[in-house]
Amino acid sequence: xxxxxxxxxxxxxxxxxxxxxxxxxxxxxxxxxxxxxxxxxxxxxxxxxxxxxxxxxxxxxxxxxxxxxxxxxxxxxxxxxxxxxxxxxxxxxxxxxxxxxxxxxxxxxxxxxxxxxxxxxxxxxxxxxxxxxxxxxxxxxxxxxxxxxxxxxxxxxxxxxxxxxxxxxxxxxxxxxxxxxxxxxxxxxxxxxxxxxxxxxxxxxxxxxxxxxxxxxxxxxxxxxxxxxxxxxxxxxxxxxxxxxxxxxxxxxxxxxxxxxxxxxxxxxxxxxxxxxxxxxxxxxxxxxxxxxxxxxxxxxxxxxxxxxxxxxxxxxxxxxxxxxxxxxxxxxxxxxxxxxxxxxxxxxxxxxxxxxxxxxxxxxxxxxxxxxxxxxxxxxxxxxxxxxxxxxxxxxxxxxxxxxxxxxxxxxxxxxxxxxxxxxxxxxxxxxxxxxxxxxxxxxxxxxxxxxxxxxxxxxxxxxxxxxxxxxxxxxxxxxxxxxxxxxxxxxxxxxxxxxxxx
Numbered sequence: 001x002x003x004x005x006x007x008x009x010x011x012x013x014x015x016x017x018x019x020x021x022x023x024x025x026x027x028x029x030x031x032x033x034x035x036x037x038x039x040x041x042x043x044x045x046x047x048x049x050x051x052x053x054x055x056x057x058x059x060x061x062x063x064x065x066x067x068x069x070x071x072x073x074x075x076x077x078x079x080x081x082x083x084x085x086x087x088x089x090x091x092x093x094x095x096x097x098x099x100x101x102x103x104x105x106x107x108x109x110x111x112x113x114x115x116x117x118x119x120x121x122x123x124x125x126x127x128x129x130x131x132x133x134x135x136x137x138x139x140x141x142x143x144x145x146x147x148x149x150x151x152x153x154x155x156x157x158x159x160x161x162x163x164x165x166x167x168x169x170x171x172x173x174x175x176x177x178x179x180x181x182x183x184x185x186x187x188x189x190x191x192x193x194x195x196x197x198x199x200x201x202x203x204x205x206x207x208x209x210x211x212x213x214x215x216x217x218x219x220x221x222x223x224x225x226x227x228x229x230x231x232x233x234x235x236x237x238x239x240x241x242x243x244x245x246x247x248x249x250x251x252x253x254x255x256x257x258x259x260x261x262x263x264x265x266x267x268x269x270x271x272x273x274x275x276x277x278x279x280x281x282x283x284x285x286x287x288x289x290x291x292x293x294x295x296x297x298x299x300x301x302x303x304x305x306x307x308x309x310x311x312x313x314x315x316x317x318x319x320x321x322x323x324x325x326x327x328x329x330x331x332x333x334x335x336x337x338x339x340x341x342x343x344x345x346x347x348x349x350x351x352x353x354x355x356x357x358x359x360x361x362x363x364x365x366x367x368x369x370x371x372x373x374x375x376x377x378x379x380x381x382x383x384x385x386x387x388x389x390x391x392x393x394x395x396x397x398x399x400x401x402x403x404x405x406x407x408x409x410x411x412x413x414x415x416x417x418x419x420x421x422x423x424x425x426x427x428x429x430x431x432x433x434x435x436x437x438x439x440x441x442x443x444x445x446x447x448x449x450x451x452x453x454x455x456x457x458x459x460x461x462x463x464x465x466x467x468x469x470x471x472x473x474x475x476x477x478x479x480x481x482x483x484x485x486x487x488x489x490x491x492x493x494x495x496x497x498x499x500x501x502x503x504x
Contacts, residue, residue, distance in 0.1 A: 044267020
């Protein structure tokens with residue numbers, strides 16, 4: 001439902017033709033900057049993942065590595081080699097598949113300014129396939145096509161580098177190596193071959209090592225790219241709803257220290273092909289600490305364009321009617337209720353109240369909380385849809401603090417100032433204006449905040465926030481930005497979804 005249309009000869013204070021007041025600037029960087037410090041002023045949001053969080057994520061690394069091993073497609077390999085006493089041997093390995101995969105342990109290290117060092121030890125697997133081979137000399141002349149089995153025990157080392165690729169965080173895992181503690185090829189299950197078979201299988205083993213290493217490292221690089229895209233796609237979905245979206249492309253390559261990984265995101269709100277621009281961000285790394293697992297730094301320059309977009313999308317409106325409305329006005333107020341409002345609520349049988357934003361709300365965050373200023377309009381109807389009993393506008397200035405607990409958002413009003421700018425009723429007087437102001441403060445604001453709590457929680461749940469195990473979350477308002485910090489447990493549903501996509 002959209003905002004009510006103008007009634008009678010009352011001046012219309014809101015129009016959908018208003019332009020988005022997003023700030024445009026020629027200084028907007030289109031690509032990642034080499035120097036993170038230079039990118040700070042273009043940064044709308046920052047994510048800091050500390051070492052304890054990396055430990056939790058590393059615990060799930062084995063599942064991703066298992067997916068890489070199992071998803072790898074090993075090409076057929078053909079070749080030939082001259083062997084003493086046997087002659088030239090022609091061979092082809094086909095239909096190579098992996099079975100009985102198990103992984104021992106995964107360890108990692110954050111290397112400042114370089115990347116991440118990961119070691120996956122005691123990877124045990126059996127490869128099955130078929131081999132075609134032929135060899136000949138003055139002694140023998142044989143051609144065969146038989147099944148084979150390869151027993152392996154491998155240590156895997158990966159040194160991922162994080163960089164800025166196509167405006168996103170990308171991972172390069174080309175620094176990848178496999179150390180084979182065991183790689184034994186058995187023909188038709190023969191684990192005690194004669195000397196001829198052993199001579200043949202020994203030289204093929206080296207080729208198999210190259211094939212397995214090449215394909216495993218290639219697949220890990222592919223899976224790492226899929227994972228990076230998957231995480232960022234989920235983050236963009238998390239911040240998008242309907243026609244409102246947020247570009248979280250990175251302004252610079254991630255920074256890695258011994259204690260955390262930090263990424264810098266543009267955070268540009270878009271609404272119907274109009275995009276905001278950030279070029280005066282106040283971010284500095286010392287605004288974040290390291291005692292929590294995960295930090296999000298979010299600038300007011302993200303919130304204000306989002307408020308603008310939500311206002312023009314008609315999201316700031318509330319319609320109340322019937323018993324729900326009359327129940328609200330049972331709240332005890334010091335100002336007497338005007339008789340016409342009492343009759344409307346108690347005697348009309350179908351009272352309706354519509355409230356909507358008639359100006360773009362402006363937000364500013366400080367250590368006291370988040371201050372929101374804007375103008376609202378309201379109409380009270382008592383059974384006659386084309387003749388409102390009361391219309392008024394008011395300027396609202398309110399300080400709010402936010403928190404998150406038990407998978408719900410909570411909003412607390414710390415201070416509010418309300419100025420009734422305009423009211424229309426035949427016998428309106430100062431007593432009536434005092435009632436409107438007090439009703440807004442003690443009934444309207446708590447109700448609106450309650451609706452906001454429910455709606456924001458719904459949007460977060462829609463994106464899967466309720467599926468995360470979040471511990472001790474804190475929302476800390478600062479000057480011009482908010483820090484959201486928390487500990488967490490790895491969301492199993494995300495791992496399942498990622499592995500499903502990877503194995504499609």
